[in-house]
Amino acid sequence: MRFYDPISNSWHEDIDGQLNLNLPEKVSMGNQFSVTYPFVDLHTHVRLNGGEDYKSLSKAAIAGGFGVLNIQPNTNPPLDEWDVLSNHVSLSKDELVKYLYTVSFFGGINDISSGSSAIRMTGFSTDGIRYNSQEIVESFRSKKPTLLFDHSQLHEVAGDFYTGTNLPNATRPYSNEPVAINRTVLLGLEFGFNKFHIQHISTAKSLDEIEHLRKLARVTCEVTPHHVFFIPEMIDNVNQKINPPISKDRDLLIDAVKKGFIDTFSTDHAPHPEKPNNFERAPYGSSHIEVAFSVYHTVFDDPQLVIRKLTVDPLKVLGWRYEDLGMKFPDDLIILNTEEEYVVDNSRFYSMGKNCAFNGYKLKGRIFGVRMNGKWVYWDGTFLDN
Ligand SMILES: [Zn+2]
Numbered sequence: 001m002r003f004y005d006p007i008s009n010s011w012h013e014d015i016d017g018q019l020n021l022n023l024p025e026k027v028s029m030g031n032q033f034s035v036t037y038p039f040v041d042l043h044t045h046v047r048l049n050g051g052e053d054y055k056s057l058s059k060a061a062i063a064g065g066f067g068v069l070n071i072q073p074n075t076n077p078p079l080d081e082w083d084v085l086s087n088h089v090s091l092s093k094d095e096l097v098k099y100l101y102t103v104s105f106f107g108g109i110n111d112i113s114s115g116s117s118a119i120r121m122t123g124f125s126t127d128g129i130r131y132n133s134q135e136i137v138e139s140f141r142s143k144k145p146t147l148l149f150d151h152s153q154l155h156e157v158a159g160d161f162y163t164g165t166n167l168p169n170a171t172r173p174y175s176n177e178p179v180a181i182n183r184t185v186l187l188g189l190e191f192g193f194n195k196f197h198i199q200h201i202s203t204a205k206s207l208d209e210i211e212h213l214r215k216l217a218r219v220t221c222e223v224t225p226h227h228v229f230f231i232p233e234m235i236d237n238v239n240q241k242i243n244p245p246i247s248k249d250r251d252l253l254i255d256a257v258k259k260g261f262i263d264t265f266s267t268d269h270a271p272h273p274e275k276p277n278n279f280e281r282a283p284y285g286s287s288h289i290e291v292a293f294s295v296y297h298t299v300f301d302d303p304q305l306v307i308r309k310l311t312v313d314p315l316k317v318l319g320w321r322y323e324d325l326g327m328k329f330p331d332d333l334i335i336l337n338t339e340e341e342y343v344v345d346n347s348r349f350y351s352m353g354k355n356c357a358f359n360g361y362k363l364k365g366r367i368f369g370v371r372m373n374g375k376w377v378y379w380d381g382t383f384l385d386n
Helices: 054-063 082-092 133-142 176-190 204-213 250-258 292-300 303-310 312-318
Strands: 002-005 010-012 033-036 039-044 066-071 098-104 121-125 148-150 195-198 218-223 333-343 362-372 375-379
Touching: 002 303, 033 303, 039 054, 039 303, 039 312, 054 066, 054 082, 054 362, 054 375, 082 098, 133 176, 148 176, 176 195, 176 204, 195 204, 204 218, 204 250, 250 292, 250 303, 292 303, 292 333, 292 362, 303 312
Parallel strands: 002 033, 039 066, 066 098, 098 121, 121 148, 148 195, 195 218
Antiparallel strands: 002 010, 033 333, 333 362, 362 375
16 A cells, blocks of 8 residues: 655555554555545535535545535525524534535625634635625625635526537526636725635636736636536536536646646535436536545546645645644545546435436546544445444
8 A cells, every 4th residue: 555645745655564554454455555635625515404414425525535625605594694604513513524614705794703713714705606796896895805715607697508518508608707707806806805716617718817817816726526527518417517517628627737727626516415307497516525536536547636636735725734623644544546446326325415427437546445533434435333
């Protein structure tokens, strides 16, 4: 078994005897197994009210190798008041996964530093909320500047998909996203905001826009598994209806990751119990936190790159370290099998969301073991009793 340390960016070969890992079974682990830090996702949705809850989400996250999740504010009710946030914290308090929270940019909280230190806040977010230019200006005027996670979209412009599908839905201009990125960053700068994290980049024009805006502000960005895997011609089921849509620029996004332009990978895990089988009525989103690593590994075939983009790079966006979350290696670690191939079967998900865009696809690379707080919790597809 090999150890990749993303903090020092170094590989350590044949570590089986060197790290005292107390594996749940006496097996010899070959070099198809790599051990590393648990993954961090800057972009996760929880539903509650009969949808994905903290128990199901935590299991799904662990099965996917994730130990830290940054929850987005479009819950019901939305994360825009301190009492709602406190309720989420108490619902998740017994979980091994570390939960971080963004707060709605359009609600009643104006200063995230004024909350209880028990709530791990990472910034404001516009994700999952319809807003217009006037509303975002009012928020920039009234909120205390901090990191802003931006779902960049001109919501008043119609279109569920970009061109390239045979679907009846209206199509969205490719410039929708870069124009919205420009709007957010330039308006924010005028009101004292200077750290922006642009979520789920879907077009090459957005990359050009970010390159320009990086001369003016700290602008980081992420991609999601679906935007580096699909092109519009591949869309054949409603679980591939995602916002922003799948785009023709997939290969340009992959190149931008390889060149180091895109800061981090996220999941945008967006569970729905079941979508209506109708492209016009189906809601947006795909549930895939359990297979996100496999998608990235299949696309990039570069464990070092993929691990960095799922560990230290998202933490860098926050300005945090694992220690700040009470996590340390080797008490907290994951084991990856980088050679195993499998076909995605959503009926086996721990998530309550079965709406997986990748269902039926063959992927390579899988989470084999997870240790948290010094205890093995997941091994070879099964949760262990502790
Ligand atoms: Zn989202």
